[in-house]
Amino acid sequence: MKKLIVIGGATATGKTALAIRLAQHFNTAILSADSRQFYREMSIGTAKPSTDELAAAPHHFIDSLSVVDDYSVGDFERDALAVLDKLFLKKDVAILVGGSGLYLRAVCEGLDKFPDISGESKKTVALGEKEGGLVWLQRELAQRDPVHFAKIDQQNPARLRRALEVCIETAQPYSAFLQQGKKSPRPFQPIYILLELSRPELYARIESRVDEMIASGLEAEARGLLPYRHRPPLSTVGYEEFFDCFDGKISREEAIGKIKQHSRNYAKRQMTWFAKHGDWKVFKPREEAEILALVNAGL
RNA sequence: GGUUUCCUGGCCGAGCGGUUAGGCACAGCUCUGCAAAAGCUGCUACAGCGGUUCGAAUCCGCUGGAAACCU
Numbered sequence: 163m164k165k166l167i168v169i170g171g172a173t174a175t176g177k178t179a180l181a182i183r184l185a186q187h188f189n190t191a192i193l194s195a196d197s198r199q200f201y202r203e204m205s206i207g208t209a210k211p212s213t214d215e216l217a218a219a220p221h222h223f224i225d226s227l228s229v230v231d232d233y234s235v236g237d238f239e240r241d242a243l244a245v246l247d248k249l250f251l252k253k254d255v256a257i258l259v260g261g262s263g264l265y266l267r268a269v270c271e272g273l274d275k276f277p278d279i280s281g282e283s284k285k286t287v288a289l290g291e292k293e294g295g296l297v298w299l300q301r302e303l304a305q306r307d308p309v310h311f312a313k314i315d316q317q318n319p320a321r322l323r324r325a326l327e328v329c330i331e332t333a334q335p336y337s338a339f340l341q342q343g344k345k346s347p348r349p350f351q352p353i354y355i356l357l358e359l360s361r362p363e364l365y366a367r368i369e370s371r372v373d374e375m376i377a378s379g380l381e382a383e384a385r386g387l388l389p390y391r392h393r394p395p396l397s398t399v400g401y402e403e404f405f406d407c408f409d410g411k412i413s414r415e416e417a418i419g420k421i422k423q424h425s426r427n428y429a430k431r432q433m434t435w436f437a438k439h440g441d442w443k444v445f446k447p448r449e450e451a452e453i454l455a456l457v458n459a460g461l
Numbered sequence: 462g463g464u465u466u467c468c469u470g471g472c473c474g475a476g477c478g479g480u481u482a483g484g485c486a487c488a489g490c491u492c493u494g495c496a497a498a499a500g501c502u503g504c505u506a507c508a509g510c511g512g513u514u515c516g517a518a519u520c521c522g523c524u525g526g527a528a529a530c531c532u
Binding site for chain 1: 488490495501
């Protein structure tokens with residue numbers, strides 16, 4: 163059975179470095195599951211691997227998209243599986259790294275199959291929401307899919323929107339697509355490795371990493387992306403704060419402080435996700451020897 | 462020394478006799494296609510001391526602190 167080494171962890175825990183070491187050791191390639199490092203226009207603010215790091219091992223899904231492209235977890239699941247199929251023709255081990263929990267899960271466990279949503283359906287929902295707000299979304303979904311409506315967070319517009327889009331697109335309830343038969347089985351076995359740092363260590367690393375980003379020119383990168391600020395990938399820590407700064411809403415100093423703060427908030431959410439999803443073996447970033455031992459034991 | 466204004470939770474900030482204002486932070490959490498997103502929960506403070514009142518962050522007095530102006 164082929165093995166997929168899955169490396170998770172909050173931002174700034176050292177996932178990139180570990181992935182490269184393991185890729186070199188097993189002479190294999192890395193698949194990035196980072197929902198922001200896909201975009202070639204966003205490098206400094208996403209802590210993308212450096213040119214040297216990219217040269218140190220083959221990488222997939224870094225710079226694979228432009229901020230004007232539409233992309234979703236579903237697309238990623240499909241694309242990643244395709245890459246893995248090819249890779250496993252020649253290798254017994256591959257590596258999947260990233261901080262986007264849902265993306266990791268999509269590859270390892272799979273999501274239920276949903277049809278693509280047309281622009282029409284999205285427009286219908288957007289218009290309804292614009293005119294009727296959250297209440298409209300709630301009423302519509304309650305009517306079209308009472309089963310799912312009862313289960314989800316009814317205060318969360320993003321959840322309501324998505325379910326409603328599926329209902330409108332397919333003229334079937336969203337819940338009809340859930341667990342329709344089993345998710346397609348994976349031709350590999352994941353080995354889950356979670357990198358963890360103590361809260362103080364993590365926060366200190368986030369702080370210094372943000373300082374490095376600033377020194378490397380994050381502000382200029384953000385300025386260049388100002389025309390794309392309303393594209394989904396730009397709702398990202400490190401960019402939104404600078405947009406506010408360019409708008410004159412906050413000072414540069416405040417923006418930097420906010421970036422640090424929001425990175426901590428983000429890291430906390432990631433930790434919550436990883437704690438609740440998946441069967442992770444937890445390590446400190448320095449414990450490379452132990453990690454290798456674990457992986458070898460699994461081979 | 463005198464006059465005036467101000468003092469609200471970690472921070473910002475409403476309030477002007479009877480309400481948990483609210484936002485941010487912080488902490489905890491949710492999660493099947495915008496996921497670095499989006500959402501939920503917790504966090505009852507009014508500088509101190511007296512007084513008025515059925516009831517005071519809100520009115521009065523004293524004390525302390527801050528700012529402005531005057532001499």
